[in-house]
Amino acid sequence: MSDRPSRSRYLTPPVIIILLILMYIGPYAFVYARTATWTFPRIDQRDFDAFDRVKSSVSQVVNLTNIQSVGGAQEATYLLKVGVLDRKFLDWIGFPLVLEVNNFNFTASGISQGKIILECSHFESAFPKPTGSEPWYIYQPLVDKYDDYALDISCKGDASAINTAAQTTPITLNWSINATLVGDRNDKVRTWTNSQSTEIRDVRSL
Amino acid sequence: MTDYVSEKGRGGLWRILSDKDGGGWLGYRGLFAIIYFTPQIALFAYWITYRAVTLSAALFYLTLIPFIIALSLTALLPGKSGITPKTLAIITIMAIIPYSLYDWARVPMNLIFGIPFWDHWFDWGNSILGTTGTGATPTGTIFTYEQLTAGLISHIMRGWGLAVGYYILVRKVTLVSAFAFGWAMTIFYWIVFPVWVLTDALPPWIWFFTAWESHMVFAAGLWVAPKIFNYYRRAY
Numbered sequence: 001m002s003d004r005p006s007r008s009r010y011l012t013p014p015v016i017i018i019l020l021i022l023m024y025i026g027p028y029a030f031v032y033a034r035t036a037t038w039t040f041p042r043i044d045q046r047d048f049d050a051f052d053r054v055k056s057s058v059s060q061v062v063n064l065t066n067i068q069s070v071g072g073a074q075e076a077t078y079l080l081k082v083g084v085l086d087r088k089f090l091d092w093i094g095f096p097l098v099l100e101v102n103n104f105n106f107t108a109s110g111i112s113q114g115k116i117i118l119e120c121s122h123f124e125s126a127f128p129k130p131t132g133s134e135p136w137y138i139y140q141p142l143v144d145k146y147d148d149y150a151l152d153i154s155c156k157g158d159a160s161a162i163n164t165a166a167q168t169t170p171i172t173l174n175w176s177i178n179a180t181l182v183g184d185r186n187d188k189v190r191t192w193t194n195s196q197s198t199e200i201r202d203v204r205s206l
Numbered sequence: 207m208t209d210y211v212s213e214k215g216r217g218g219l220w221r222i223l224s225d226k227d228g229g230g231w232l233g234y235r236g237l238f239a240i241i242y243f244t245p246q247i248a249l250f251a252y253w254i255t256y257r258a259v260t261l262s263a264a265l266f267y268l269t270l271i272p273f274i275i276a277l278s279l280t281a282l283l284p285g286k287s288g289i290t291p292k293t294l295a296i297i298t299i300m301a302i303i304p305y306s307l308y309d310w311a312r313v314p315m316n317l318i319f320g321i322p323f324w325d326h327w328f329d330w331g332n333s334i335l336g337t338t339g340t341g342a343t344p345t346g347t348i349f350t351y352e353q354l355t356a357g358l359i360s361h362i363m364r365g366w367g368l369a370v371g372y373y374i375l376v377r378k379v380t381l382v383s384a385f386a387f388g389w390a391m392t393i394f395y396w397i398v399f400p401v402w403v404l405t406d407a408l409p410p411w412i413w414f415f416t417a418w419e420s421h422m423v424f425a426a427g428l429w430v431a432p433k434i435f436n437y438y439r440r441a442y
Binding site: 013016020023024026027028030031032034035039040043092093095132133134135136139140184185186 | 256257258302303306307309310312313316322324325327347349351354358402404405407408438
């Protein structure tokens with residue numbers, strides 16, 4: 001005897017419809033559950049690891065680039081390299097990303113023998129990063145390029161406070177960096193402050 | 207009405223392409239198959255322009271407008287073409303099975319190998335909604351349930367639309383044609399994603415395997431769905 005009638009007795013249309021609905025929504029229920037328990041925690045973990053791993057960088061050399069008269073006083077212009085290092089990180093699918101750096105704020109003062117030699121203040125709304133709309137062969141070099149990224153920040157000071165005859169002048173640089181780091185799902189404001197020995201190098205003749 | 211199991215294919219290649227009843231690939235079959243492929247065509251436009259064409263725009267111009275036209279065309283379908291409003295209704299229900307099986311086939315690949323097969327759903331959702339999420343930052347995040355849901359719906363439209371397109375194209379569902387369609391989808395997937403989709407630029411072997419096995423399960427679903435349908439149509 002065929003087993004069709006007995007199978008049909010149990011697998012009636014309402015049962016089939018329920019089975020079809022379960023079959024239909026099953027994978028999506030899985031995706032939402034995995035998103036809550038795996039995707040989002042994984043993204044968060046990788047974001048926070050990236051926030052902790054990123055480092056600031058302030059050059060130990062300040063370049064004196066120009067001296068000019070401003071209102072009867074001699075104003076010196078310096079360039080200082082400041083940046084953020086190790087921005088590259090792997091996202092939740094293992095794809096390389098560059099950590100977004102926004103609202104980058106740098107302030108510094110250079111002091112020698114109790115006198116302020118130079119002052120710096122710079123705001124950068126966003127560090128460059130790949131858009132994610134590039135083909136891989138363009139994207140991948142950009143990730144490496146922006147992994148460590150530094151700006152040349154202009155600083156000003158009274159030129160009479162330094163010995164312009166000397167090629168180098170040691171100073172103490174007190175600096176502070178404030179920036180918003182943005183990962184895939186999270187952001188964090190990080191602040192770095194330091195006081196470091198730095199030297200002014202006269203590069204006007206170079 | 208076309209019987210998707212018992213009707214014998216006949217008439218050779220020319221009959222497939224064209225028949226006087228309007229049922230060939232150059233007639234209503236081809237036209238309606240293309241219309242049901244439009245969700246995939248919209249995604250293709252999104253990918254090959256490196257996301258310059260947003261998925262919302264692509265779905266509007268390449269999917270919504272053709273579907274509105276198709277709605278009117280349905281009323282004009284010649285009964286002898288084999289594609290009628292009733293066949294379309296049956297096909298759209300049958301098409302749920304293959305793409306559901308396709309997604310089921312990817313579930314173990316996530317659990318065993320960690321393949322995050324829904325990663326693009328966030329991108330698609332973001333491109334459809336045009337939002338930048340609800341995060342605290344000015345740029346926001348694409349990783350929200352809203353964007354996942356929008357991306358999921360577009361994914362469903364594509365899988366379902368491709369299955370509907372297959373049933374419209376074939377006069378008789380066979381294992382060979384179902385797997386030929388599955389292989390065509392696999393090859394399309396293997397080419398498009400590594401070439402145009404940034405995050406899939408250099409996929410590992412398991413990515414290729416997952417794409418293949420899930421499309422083979424899709425093909426099996428294409429083949430089995432009409433059998434299930436006919437079994438219950440006879441039983442009740």
